[in-house]
Amino acid sequence: MSKNKNVSDSDTNNPAAETENAAVNTGRYEGVTNFAYIGPSLPGGRLKSNTVLCGTYAEITEYYKEAIELYPSAARLIVPVARLAESREKIKTSGNLLYNYNEEIAAAIKTKGVEE
Numbered sequence: 001m002s003k004n005k006n007v008s009d010s011d012t013n014n015p016a017a018e019t020e021n022a023a024v025n026t027g028r029y030e031g032v033t034n035f036a037y038i039g040p041s042l043p044g045g046r047l048k049s050n051t052v053l054c055g056t057y058a059e060i061t062e063y064y065k066e067a068i069e070l071y072p073s074a075a076r077l078i079v080p081v082a083r084l085a086e087s088r089e090k091i092k093t094s095g096n097l098l099y100n101y102n103e104e105i106a107a108a109i110k111t112k113g114v115e116e
Contacts, residue, residue, distance in 0.1 A: 032056075033054060034080065034081040035060055040105055042105075047064055047067045061078070071108055
């Protein structure tokens with residue numbers, strides 16, 4: 001469990017991130033082993049859009065820990081495959097949390113690209 005806590009430690013000023021990680025720690029995704037990343041592809045090819053991921057949420061976030069530290073909202077765009085269609089619609093709808101997370105990542109990618 002401390003590994004999931006590390007993800008929230010990188011974003012300690014974001015209460016929503018702490019709530020999200022707390023929900024995962026209490027078993028929100030318990031028993032789910034198939035996920036998909038629905039956000040934009042991250043630079044370096046580490047995590048690509050529409051990637052299907054197998055394993056528990058904790059295992060997946062640990063595997064992509066470096067990418068999630070650079071783009072914390074990416075963890076919130078890893079959704080259960082069973083909710084993929086619903087999540088794909090929400091990510092396109094302005095004013096929705098998934099839409100906001102997607103926009104945060106896109107903006108961060110542009111900003112980091114300019115800095116490099």
